[in-house]
Amino acid sequence: MRQHPISPVTEPLQYRAIGVVRGSYVPADPAQLTRGVIRTAEGTEIEAVVLGRLLTLMRRHLDLETPHLWVVYPRSREENQLHLQMVGVWEPSTLSAPGPDTAASDAAVGETGGPEAEATPATAEAPSDADQLPEGDDYFSIRGELIFTRPETGDLVIKVRQQPRPDGNRPVPFKLQLRGEIPLEHLRHFVALDLRRQGQQLAVERFEVIGPVAQRGNRGGRARRPGADKGGPAKPKGHGRAVTRQGR
Numbered sequence: 001m002r003q004h005p006i007s008p009v010t011e012p013l014q015y016r017a018i019g020v021v022r023g024s025y026v027p028a029d030p031a032q033l034t035r036g037v038i039r040t041a042e043g044t045e046i047e048a049v050v051l052g053r054l055l056t057l058m059r060r061h062l063d064l065e066t067p068h069l070w071v072v073y074p075r076s077r078e079e080n081q082l083h084l085q086m087v088g089v090w091e092p093s094t095l096s097a098p099g100p101d102t103a104a105s106d107a108a109v110g111e112t113g114g115p116e117a118e119a120t121p122a123t124a125e126a127p128s129d130a131d132q133l134p135e136g137d138d139y140f141s142i143r144g145e146l147i148f149t150r151p152e153t154g155d156l157v158i159k160v161r162q163q164p165r166p167d168g169n170r171p172v173p174f175k176l177q178l179r180g181e182i183p184l185e186h187l188r189h190f191v192a193l194d195l196r197r198q199g200q201q202l203a204v205e206r207f208e209v210i211g212p213v214a215q216r217g218n219r220g221g222r223a224r225r226p227g228a229d230k231g232g233p234a235k236p237k238g239h240g241r242a243v244t245r246q247g248r
Contacts, residue, residue, distance in 0.1 A: 004133065005071045005090040006141055012210055013190055015161045017176060019140030020090060020133065021046065021197060022069045025058070033058055038070060038084060040138075044199050048072070048084040061095065069131060074140060074202060076177040082200045092130040138197035142176060145213045146191050151181045156204075158193070180204025188213055 006018055025048065027036035033055055037045040048070075050058065062068060071088035089095070133139065148157035156178050162171040179201050182191065186209050194206040 005069075005088060009143070009192075015144050017074055017140070017142045017144070017158075017160045017174075019072055019074060019195070019197070019202075020069050020137065021072055021084065022067055022137040024067050025050075025064050025070070025086070027064075033064075038072075038086075041067070042199075046082050046084055046200065047077070048086050050086045052087060054086055054088055057089065062089065069133075069137065074142070074176060076175065079177065080200055082197070082202070090131065090133070135194070136196075140193075140195040140197065140202050142178070142193045142195060142202070144176075144190070146182060146186055146189055147175070149182045149184055149187055151183060154179050154181055156180055156182055158191070176202070178202050178204060180207070182207055188215060 005020060009016075021038055021040065023038040023040040023046075025033075025036055026039055026045075027033045029035070034050050036048060036050075038048050039045050058064065069090045070084075070086050071090055073085040073087060075083040075085065077083040142158055142160070144158040144160040146156065147159045148155070150156070158176045158178060159173050160176060161173045164170050178193070178195065179198070180193070180195075180203060182204070189212050190210040192208045192210060193204055195202040196205050197203075
């Protein structure tokens with residue numbers, strides 16, 4: 001089994017939005033587990049939906065009365081309210097997986113046919129610290145284009161593009177409303193963010209500027225990224241990098 005529920009980055013311009021949240025899942029309807037909330041230790045209730053084979057795993061192997069470390073995709077549906085798509089669970093101490101991509105994968109962010117979790121009870125007892133991640137609980141990794149930043153208020157928006165689906169459909173990009181201070185000169189740059197969930201918001205702990213995202217005007221006045229029609233990331237104009245750390 002892979003030693004981390006979030007796959008390592010393989011390309012400089014790899015878009016993604018994925019994280020982990022520890023809490024108890026409370027379905028809205030006990031007979032239908034697909035929708036509900038994740039109730040965290042501090043009492044925050046985060047709206048959530050269950051995707052893929054994680055639903056089967058929950059029904060067969062997980063005690064929903066106890067907290068688990070859920071692998072999730074974040075979304076911003078309403079202001080100051082987080083929405084999570086649950087795609088996996090990270091619990092090596094009680095679960096073992098038949099393949100390397102069982103826990104979760106961010107290869108196709110946000111696709112319902114993408115990352116799926118499947119696991120069976122482990123035959124050997126694992127160390128209790130196996131369920132802990134180096135980044136800690138409530139860690140998120142988001143990579144995308146910075147399209148809005150207001151350092152004086154700590155507001156920023158990241159655009160995340162998704163890979164084409166197997167049927168050829170191209171999902172539209174989605175936007176994430178985050179909290180953090182990124183200087184205005186990095187607008188329209190591709191950035192990699194490490195964040196921590198704070199209540200219903202994701203706050204930036206560290207960011208890295210990968211490079212500018214190529215823009216070109218069109219008749220509608222909107223900037224368009226070359227190569228977007230093919231679903232692949234555009235190459236940045238420059239390769240300079242800037243790394244900034246922020247206090248929690």
